[in-house]
Amino acid sequence: MLVEELREARRSAGLSQRALAERVGVDPQVIKRLERGIGSVATLVAVKEALDFRLNGLGSGRTLAEQLRNRRRKRGWSLDKAAERSGLSRATISSLEQGGGSVASLLRLLAVVAPKARQRAPERAYWGQGDKEDRDSRFTPPEFMDGIYQAFGEIDLDPCGNALSPVIARRRIMLSEGGDGLTDNWSGRLVFVNPPFSALLQWLRRAYDQWIAGNVETVVCLVPVRTDSAWFQDTLSSVADIYLLRGRVRFLNSHGKGQHTPFSLMLVTLGATAEQRARYAKLVPGYWLARADVSVAEAA
Ligand SMILES: C[S@@+](CC[C@H](N)C(=O)[O-])C[C@H]1O[C@@H](n2cnc3c(N)ncnc32)[C@H](O)[C@@H]1O
Incomplete structure (x- = not known):
């Protein structure tokens, strides 16, 4: 879901994979792989920032890592419990909560810790349709x-x-x-x-x-x-x-x-x-x- 939304966000910003890669300072292959769910969380974060892509449904915090940690704590889950639910190791979860890890692990953790995490609606300057x-x-x-x-x-x-x-x-x-x-x-x-x-x-x-x-x-x-x-x-x-x-x-x-x-x-x-x-x-x-x-x- 997250990966698909990221691809959509790139397209609606009118950017090709190459243009986004240039903006982020990586090889276009990195973007291509990321849009298939392969890559590092660090790259994902850089892409999120380049697209001003934000997620709703996570915990509070300035970084994705902080948000993940706060979300897990808000659910009252220890690292062991999150590990048991996600099938990831404690070490992997710790690493994700410090900004490391792979996109694949992140997606597995999100699926249990924040299953409702979605792209935050893009900013508009008005309410839109409606009376x-x-x-x-x-x-x-x-x-x-x-x-x-x-x-x-x-x-x-x-x-x-x-x-x-x-x-x-x-x-x-x-x-x-x-x-x-x-x-x-x-x-x-x-x-x-x-x-x-x-x-x-x-x-x-x-x-x-x-x-x-x-x-x-x-x-x-x-x-x-x-x-x-x-x-x-x-x-x-x-x-x-x-x-x-x-x-x-x-x-x-x-x-x-x-x-x-x-x-x-x-x-x-x-x-x-x-x-x-x-x-x-x-x-x-x-x-x-x-x-x-x-x-x-x-x-x-
Ligand atoms: C966005 S609401 C806010 C209501 C309340 N002040 C609040 O913060 O919850 C704006 C309100 O202003 C009222 N309103 C609109 N024109 C007004 C006017 N000329 N004098 C007094 N109230 C007005 C509307 O009825 C509406 O309930």
């Missing part, structure tokens, strides 16, 4: 919110609230109750905004206006990484602190089920203190971007 309801009726999952509460504190206002949303806020502005977060007044210390992405810029502007006017102390917006508008680049980027999230958020649908998000997300924060930002970075994988230096842009 507006699909795209905008999605709620921030409680586990994501925990990081927000712990780092930034209790939320005073959710200006685009929804009765089905797990977000805990002292006040929610809700369309269903005749409210309108784009025109009703905002107030409070902390505002959390996960807006309809179909009107992203409108909501970011609203957040900025309310913050600049001093109506709110801190705003935290959870939005897609879309940074191409002139307003974002000229205005927001020099005052906002932006956190690029690692991995994707699975938003809840109206039945409380997690749904896949096909693009990267970021936090756009206004008025967040250095302590809040440091706390967040400790809790949630990702990193804070340096603010845009307007004087450099003006001089250029």
Whole structure:
């Protein structure tokens, strides 16, 4: 499965085996063999990186080796148990968990340790097909919110609230109750905004206006990484602190089920203190971007 998906990923990137081999710095024969499941895990990892091919269904970790080890541990399996299940030796599994070994052994181990491991859907910049309801009726999952509460504190206002949303806020502005977060007044210390992405810029502007006017102390917006508008680049980027999230958020649908998000997300924060930002970075994988230096842009 993994090997077939890898071949598909190469084809959809429009690369021949030769072109991929050049990119990775190996002989084309190596790619040919890899696509038949023969070769070293080290080569497989290099190819994965060259194709930005990522797997879902493994454990956490920065490398495939770490992910394999964490996945085995998460299942509560010792090396002996994994060996018994996969028919591989302990030494082979140890080697795979340190980045060594062959693709054939890796496939055998994956089949028992992570049988559902599949290629992660490629990044898109949009939700894809589906009506507006699909795209905008999605709620921030409680586990994501925990990081927000712990780092930034209790939320005073959710200006685009929804009765089905797990977000805990002292006040929610809700369309269903005749409210309108784009025109009703905002107030409070902390505002959390996960807006309809179909009107992203409108909501970011609203957040900025309310913050600049001093109506709110801190705003935290959870939005897609879309940074191409002139307003974002000229205005927001020099005052906002932006956190690029690692991995994707699975938003809840109206039945409380997690749904896949096909693009990267970021936090756009206004008025967040250095302590809040440091706390967040400790809790949630990702990193804070340096603010845009307007004087450099003006001089250029
Ligand atoms: C992506 S959902 C997020 C809901 C909630 N804030 C959360 O994080 O779980 C966006 C919500 O904004 C609501 N909404 C859209 N336009 C709005 C408006 N003008 N004023 C208030 N809410 C609005 C929609 O009903 C939808 O429930």
